[in-house]
Structure formats: C-alpha cells, structure tokens
Amino acid sequence: MKAAWYEKQGPARDVLIVGEMEDPKPQAGEVRIRVSVSGVNPGDVKKREDAFGYGMPYPRVIPHSDGAGVVDAVGDGVPKEWIGRRVWCYGAQSYRPFGTAAEFATVPLDQAVPLPEVVTMEQGACLGIPGITAHRAVHVAGPVKDRAVLVQGGAGAVGACAVRLAYQAGARVIATCRADSDKEIAFKAGAEEVLLTDGKLVERVRKLAPNGIDHVVEVAFAANIKNDLEILAQNGSIASYATNAPMAEVPAWQPIFINARMFFVGSDDVPKEAKNEAAKAMNQAYEAGWQGFQIAERFSLNDIAKAHEFVEHPSKAGRVVVTI
Numbered sequence: 441m442k443a444a445w446y447e448k449q450g451p452a453r454d455v456l457i458v459g460e461m462e463d464p465k466p467q468a469g470e471v472r473i474r475v476s477v478s479g480v481n482p483g484d485v486k487k488r489e490d491a492f493g494y495g496m497p498y499p500r501v502i503p504h505s506d507g508a509g510v511v512d513a514v515g516d517g518v519p520k521e522w523i524g525r526r527v528w529c530y531g532a533q534s535y536r537p538f539g540t541a542a543e544f545a546t547v548p549l550d551q552a553v554p555l556p557e558v559v560t561m562e563q564g565a566c567l568g569i570p571g572i573t574a575h576r577a578v579h580v581a582g583p584v585k586d587r588a589v590l591v592q593g594g595a596g597a598v599g600a601c602a603v604r605l606a607y608q609a610g611a612r613v614i615a616t617c618r619a620d621s622d623k624e625i626a627f628k629a630g631a632e633e634v635l636l637t638d639g640k641l642v643e644r645v646r647k648l649a650p651n652g653i654d655h656v657v658e659v660a661f662a663a664n665i666k667n668d669l670e671i672l673a674q675n676g677s678i679a680s681y682a683t684n685a686p687m688a689e690v691p692a693w694q695p696i697f698i699n700a701r702m703f704f705v706g707s708d709d710v711p712k713e714a715k716n717e718a719a720k721a722m723n724q725a726y727e728a729g730w731q732g733f734q735i736a737e738r739f740s741l742n743d744i745a746k747a748h749e750f751v752e753h754p755s756k757a758g759r760v761v762v763t764i
Contacts, residue, residue, distance in 0.1 A: 442764075443542030444744045445502045449490035452748035456488070456503075458741060464538065466515035466546045471522055473529060473552065477565035478540040478741075478762040479506035481597075483707075484533070485751050498537035503744075504762070505533045507540030508555055508564030518549050526555040530568025530715070534708045540565075541744060543764055550712070553719040556727055563732040566597065566759045567722050570733075573681045573707040574601030575718030577657045578609065580703045581677035585610035588649045590671070593659035594631055595622035597733060597759060598681060602657045603629035604725050611655075614648055616641065622757065628731060645671045652676060662688035669694040677701040734758035 441463045446455040466472040484503045486492065508528040514520060529547045533539030538546070555564045577598070578584060589606045593599040594615025606613045607630025615626035615634045623634040635644050645653065652673025658664055662685035668678050669691060676698065695702070710718070726732060736758025739747040747762050754760075 441543040442741060443502050444741055445500050445541075446488055447496075447500050449488060449496060452485075452488065452745040452752075456745045456748065458744065461542070464544055464546045466513050466518070468516040469518060470515040470546045470548055471511045471518055471527070471552045472513040472544055472546045473507065473509040473527060473540075474512045475507045475509040475540050475543060475545050475764045476561040477508050478504045478542075478764060479565035479568065480504060480747050480751050480760040480762060481506060481569045482751060483569060484539070485748050487533075488748065500537060501533065502538040502540075502542050502545075503533060504539040504541045505531055506565055506568035507532060507545060508561040509545075509764075511552065512544075522549070522552075526557075526561075526564075527552040528555045528559075528564035528567050529553070530572060530719075531708070541741065541762060541764075550716065553723065556723055559723075559726045559732070562735055562738075562761050563726070565761050566733045566735075569707045570597040570601045571722040572710055572715050572718045573705060574598045574657070575605050575721055576705045576707070576710045576714055577679040577681050577703075578602050578606045578611075578655075579714075579717075580679050580705060581655055581701055583609070584655055586612070587654035588612050588614065588652070588673070589655045589657065590645065590653045590668075591615045591626070591631070591657045592637075592664055592668075593617065594626035594629070594634060595757065596659060599657070599659060600625050600629045600733070601722070601725075603631050604730050605721055606657070607631070608721065608725055608728070614645065614653070625734065625757075642667050642670045649673075655679070657681075660684040662686075665690055669698075669700065672698060672700055675699050675701075677703065679703040679705055681705040681707075736760055738763055
C-alpha cells in the first residue's frame, strides 16, 4: 500500500516519507479500512514534532488518528457484514504505530463507527478527536440540560462540536470567538449568543447569565481561568482540553468559595463508554441537520508535509484533510 510515515521526529519536510509498505492485515477483533480521507489534527503534528518530549513511541509511525473510508476486510470475531460499510474511525494512531495516512488502516471494531449516508468522507475524517474531546468536555461534570454552558473558542474544531453537543443536550449555549468572521460557525452549531473575547467579556456574560455559568468548556486554560471563575455559578464546573501556556496561575479562594469543580480532558484517555456515547452523539448531530466542519484545505498524500505545515501555520480557518 501507499503510505506516509516517519522514523524520526522533526520538521515535516525533513522526516515525512511517502512510499510503499506491506498491506496491513486485521487482527482478531479488528477491521481494515480502505481509507478515503485522513484527518489532520494538531495532536498529530505535535507527535511528529515531539512537542511534549516523549520521543518516538515506535520505530516507524504512520501519522493521523482520524479517518474515513470503507471496511474491506475483518479479523477473527468480527461479523462479515461489516465488509463494505462506510465508516469513520478514531484512535488509529493512539497507542498504536500506524494511523490513517495510508491506503489502508486497521482499528479495533469499536473504533470504527458507521458513517451516516448524509455525511461525506471528508466530514467523517474530521470527527474523531474533536468529537470525542468535545463530548467529554461538555458532559464530564454531569447533565447540561437547562443549564448555562459557555464554550470558549466556539469556532474551533472542538469548540464547534462542543456548541453543537451542548445544544443537542438541551443546554443554553453561549460561545466566544476571536473575530466577527468566526461567529457564524458557532451560531450554526447552536449557540444562542456569540461574544468576542475582549476586555468586556465578563460584563457581557453576566448580563446574559445573571445567575452565573454552570459549566465552561475551555480551550485556553491559562489565559481564561480568571475570567472563567469570575462568571462561574455556585457549584459550577470547568472542563479544559487545551491551554495556551503550560503553567497557569489559578486563584485559590475564588473556586473554594463557589465550590467549583475543574476537569481536564485528553481524548486518547477518555473512558471507552464515553467514546461510544460521543460517536453516537456526533452521528446524531449530522442526522439532525448540522453541516459540520469547514474544510480549509485538502492535500494529496504526496503533499502530506504541506498539510502538516498548514496545520502549524494556518492561513485560514477550518480543518485540514489528506485525500488518499
């Protein structure tokens, strides 16, 4: 099969190789997917760069955890009926060496999710990490029905999913974004109000939610934690899935006085049951009419280095996909 891989970490152009590898065979409990589209997430780029200093987990890595395609083979214990089904997958390169930047990818059956006919392969390839992260960040503190939820960064991939999933769960959703041009994404996902992240944010949120925000989905923990605590209701919660800086200064007395709860969400290690619920909820969002992600750029497998560079230095908003 044709595939892209790296055997050392570093700049995309220096380490990514495109060539031929042996076709993978599904093991017991696995399906093999003929990949149509591979989604590129910031985490894929960070792994290749060794941004967190973990080093090479395997001698050779095919990048990208998310993708979409058609099941063309199954391992022992998997019903033959899966062959020919359109699916999206997640976690292909989570604790595994070979991801979706290849003509074929194998994943455990429960990581291959039927792709509704109304969903394109491109959209399916974008669902995994953002959808699972967003669902967990929305629901980790408990039900959000009839509660006020603030989604910081509501125009991003995870943020837009979080807006949609919170709205779908019956929450009153307020979102933030950095530019007026981004507001439409959050509104289309289901936000009741979309506010700019400026110096008047706390004042505006208090007017919209005078009793406070019950739950915050946070994309920039270090930058926003003080504002989040200013607008959080008694017994409110914050679920952060990213930070703008590795070290955050967190006030102590404020969260103590309001009995605040804080959660930190990493998609790879979300409990299996929560991942299954996230997959169902994301499919339901599309079936209910959500248009999904804006695609910023499409690259061929031969240009995978350019795809990674675009994720590192985007010139416009939206997801990046590699067509196989």
